[in-house]
Structures are given as C-alpha cells and as structure tokens.
Amino acid sequence: MTPRDASDDSSRWSDLDRPPLNAAALRRGLVRDGGLWSEVDLVQRTGSTNSDLVARAAQGRAAEGAVLVAEEQTSGRGRLDRQWTAPARSxxxxxxxxxxxxxxxxxxxxxxxxxxxxxxTGLSRAAGVDTALKWPNDLLVTVGGEERKAGGILAERAGDDGVVVGVGINVTLREQELPVPQAGSLALAGAVTTDRDPLLRAVLRSLEDWYGRWRAAGGDPAVSGLQETYAAGCATLGRTVRAELPGERSVVGEAVAVDGDGRLVLATDEGVQEPVGAGDIVHVRPA
Incomplete structure (x- = not known):
C-alpha cells in the first residue's frame, strides 16, 4: 500500500475529538542541529510504518533519526506477528x-x-497517567482498577547497521472501540490531555534522551541507568508468570529480575532461575 500525505484527507475533521497532527509543527519542534531527529514524515494512511521505514532504509532513503508517523495503520504489527489496528487519529x-x-x-x-x-516516561509527564511496562515491551495503564494494554513496541533490523523501532499507543480509543476487553487507552485511564501533538513530542524527546545515555555508555544497561529504571517501572517483576516459549514449552515462576541482556529471570518451584529471552508472558497473579 502506498502511503498518502496527511493533507490529502478531505474528511480529516470528521471527528472533532481527533484532530490531525501538524507535520510542519512537529518538524519545527523536533528537528534541530545536533539533535537525534533528522526528519519527521507524516502520512495519512499506510499498512505499517515499520515496514515502510525498513524499506526506505534498505533503499538508502532514510538516515538515522528518521521518524515516520501515520494517522492510521491498516496492517500494524506487534510481537509474535499479532495485528494492531485502531481508528484513524485515535x-x-x-x-x-x-x-x-x-x-x-x-x-x-x-x-x-x-x-x-x-x-x-514521556507519557507520564505529558499525559499525567501512571504507566507500567509488561516485559518486554507492552505499555500498561490502569482503567477502573484494572491493568490494560495501551501500547506496544516492535523492533526490527534494517540492514546491517540499523534498527527500526515502531510504537503504537492508544490515545482516545473509546470503550466500544476496544479490539479486546484487555485493551485500554490514555483517555480511558484519565489522561489530563489527549492532544497527540505534545504527547508525540514528549515521547520522542524522552526517547532521544534515553538513547543518548545508552549510546554514550556503549550500550551498557547498568552504566546508563536503563536496567535499573526499567526494573523500577516493570509490572511483571514480583509476579508469578507463565512464559509461553518457542517449541510449545512453558515455564511458570516468579519474575525476579531483568538481567544484563534484557532477559526476564524466572525463579521456578524447582529452585531454578531460568532466563527468558523470547516468548509470551502471562501475568498469573497480581503483585
């Protein structure tokens, strides 16, 4: 599917609770000399921003710091090839x-x-919503006393020296629009603002800050403070979880740590500590 420029949508004001993003304003606010973000491109509709940006990188049409934003994704992908869809501008x-x-x-x-x-970090500051992370990369918010997934992250290699990281966050998704009962949104979690422009800026500035710290430390998660901060915000730690692993194997244990390789360490009833680097994690009981 060929992306279309956001300005092509003649019905973009059809939902006044969901105004369009302003590409020029985003560029002015994010692209600066010496900064990470080199370009900000906004399209109205596409299959997957990750697929598009990986293709651009392969063709030499994107440099580090390229940001591709879509008002709507028709084939958004999450971990384990799960689909991620939501209404336009939601x-x-x-x-x-x-x-x-x-x-x-x-x-x-x-x-x-x-x-x-x-x-x-960015959303907590800009939206005033308490957020937590489910290992490895789901964003959780609290709706009516219940934890719900409001976002996800997918990283993919782009050639030999690049990584494309995709982010999907439910902002104004309404209860009747939720794809599954376990889903949530910033609006349902009581965000102080659902204006996507400052939210996106806050997230990208936070990402620039953390990426800079991590890169300056040679990727060392301890020296950069990343490992400690991730553990502090990880809702999975301290819970009994079931890890659904490749090869139809599962492990049940208490999530006790995130190790130096970013793996979730489970303490099993057999007294074994098993690191999990890939798989689906199910929270079995509350913290």
Missing part, C-alpha cells in the same frame, strides 16, 4: 530509524526495552 503510530554503530550488536536487544522506558 492513537500515535510511528517508527524511528536508529543506527547505534558504536554499541556492540549483542546489546541492541535493549532497544525495545529502552523505548518502553522512554514512552512510559
């Missing part, structure tokens, strides 16, 4: 291109966790 759907060449590739696995910390 959320923030964007991808960024990063080239952490000075960081050992073995530490690049921290990028989705870093993005989770940045998103949670």
């Amino acid at each position: 959320g923030l759907f964007f991808s960024v291109l990063l080239n952490p060449a000075e960081v050992p590739v073995a530490r690049w696995g921290w990028l989705p966790l870093l993005t989770g910390v940045a998103v949670a």
Whole structure:
C-alpha cells in the first residue's frame, strides 16, 4: 500500500475529538542541529510504518533519526506477528530509524526495552497517567482498577547497521472501540490531555534522551541507568508468570529480575532461575 500525505484527507475533521497532527509543527519542534531527529514524515494512511521505514532504509532513503508517523495503520504489527489496528487519529503510530554503530550488536536487544522506558516516561509527564511496562515491551495503564494494554513496541533490523523501532499507543480509543476487553487507552485511564501533538513530542524527546545515555555508555544497561529504571517501572517483576516459549514449552515462576541482556529471570518451584529471552508472558497473579 502506498502511503498518502496527511493533507490529502478531505474528511480529516470528521471527528472533532481527533484532530490531525501538524507535520510542519512537529518538524519545527523536533528537528534541530545536533539533535537525534533528522526528519519527521507524516502520512495519512499506510499498512505499517515499520515496514515502510525498513524499506526506505534498505533503499538508502532514510538516515538515522528518521521518524515516520501515520494517522492510521491498516496492517500494524506487534510481537509474535499479532495485528494492531485502531481508528484513524485515535492513537500515535510511528517508527524511528536508529543506527547505534558504536554499541556492540549483542546489546541492541535493549532497544525495545529502552523505548518502553522512554514512552512510559514521556507519557507520564505529558499525559499525567501512571504507566507500567509488561516485559518486554507492552505499555500498561490502569482503567477502573484494572491493568490494560495501551501500547506496544516492535523492533526490527534494517540492514546491517540499523534498527527500526515502531510504537503504537492508544490515545482516545473509546470503550466500544476496544479490539479486546484487555485493551485500554490514555483517555480511558484519565489522561489530563489527549492532544497527540505534545504527547508525540514528549515521547520522542524522552526517547532521544534515553538513547543518548545508552549510546554514550556503549550500550551498557547498568552504566546508563536503563536496567535499573526499567526494573523500577516493570509490572511483571514480583509476579508469578507463565512464559509461553518457542517449541510449545512453558515455564511458570516468579519474575525476579531483568538481567544484563534484557532477559526476564524466572525463579521456578524447582529452585531454578531460568532466563527468558523470547516468548509470551502471562501475568498469573497480581503483585
């Protein structure tokens, strides 16, 4: 599917609770000399901003710091090939291109966790909503005393030296629009603002800050403060969880730590500490 420029949508004011983003204003607020963000491109509708930006990088049409934002995604993807869809202008759907060449590739696995910390930090400041992270990269908010997923992150390699990180956040999604009962949005969580412009700016500025710290530390999660901050905001730690692993294997245990490789460490009833690097995590009981 070919992306269309956001200005092409003649019905963009059809939902006054969901005004369009302003590409020129975003560029003025985010692109600066010496900063990370090199360009901000806004399209009205596309299949997946991640797929688009990976393709642009492969064609040499995107440099580090490129940001691609869509008002609507028709084929948004999450972890484990799950689909992510939402009404137009109801959320923030964007991808960024990063080239952490000075960081050992073995530490690049921290990028989705870093993005989770940045998103949670930015939204907490700008939207006034308490957020938490479900390992490895789901954003949780509280709606009616219940934890619900309001966002997710997906990182993909782009060539030999790049990583595209995609973020999807439900902002104004209404109860009747939720794809599943476990979903939520910033609006349902009582956000003080649902204006997507300052929310996006806050998230990208937070991401620039955390990425800079991590890169300056050579990707070391302890030296950069990333490991400690992620653990402090991780709702998975301290809970009994079930890890659904590749090969139809599952492990149940208490999530006790996030190790230096970004893996979730489970303490099982057999007295074994097992690190989990991939798989689906189910929270079995509340903290």
